Amino acid sequence: MHDWQFLVALAAAMAATGLVSGVLAGLLGVGGGIVIVPVLFYVLPLFQVPEATQMKVAVATSLATIIPTSIISARKHHAKGAMDVGLLRSMAPAMFAGVLLGTALAVVLKGPGLTLVFAVVALLVALNMGFTGVDSRMRDTVPQGAPRHGIAAAIGAVSAMMGIGGGTVGVPVLSLFGVPIRQAVATCSAFGLVISVPATVGFILAGIGAEGRPPFSLGWVNLVGFALIVPSSIIATPWGVRLAHSIPPLLLKRAFALFLAITSSRMLYTLFT
Known part of the structure; x- marks a missing residue:
């Protein structure tokens, strides 16, 4: 574990993970967590992290890395005028409450439970995004009042449990309610900040003194992973934003679905084998 070649290789892998997650943060509004969580899930055993705690460390560390990338992505999308600020403001309070619940x-669920939540939700989203058209919708507007608050709370709760920034769930949900895909991506980039900040604080507080954490951890957040992933994510996020405004919407949607399906399949295979 202390061999310099091993540490250099690990640093390179984490930096590459950050580059990919940063591009996806800007491109898809997912905050990169959909990449970071499964990667950390496979990397953490190299640090002798017990199986029971691997997923908690992966989710918590992912949420921490989402904070800076969400700020960059949201600012870029807002500057392009693509974000629905009114929709964001109306959903943020209920989403915050959902994050606290999630x-x-x-922190109560065991590792396999979190893995199952991540894999199942990712697969459902992939099926929706993969088999519906770019203009597929249930209605033309997002419901008002209690239904809107319920939708926001659900997005927050599920995203906090998965260690993602809100776009993985939020983009398809908003699309189903008539929000154009690029506007949905832009708005969900800000969802990432609403979700990641309180969830990260919660995982830090809940993990203080817990057993089975890797070295250099603050609560359930591993600071080594955070330090390596964040800089490369910040560098790559603007690249994804530029791509989001140049790629045909249907291609963007299909690429998102394919990536989620691959990720989910790998997680389920690991869980049941």
């Missing part, structure tokens, strides 16, 4: 459930 974080509480995540």
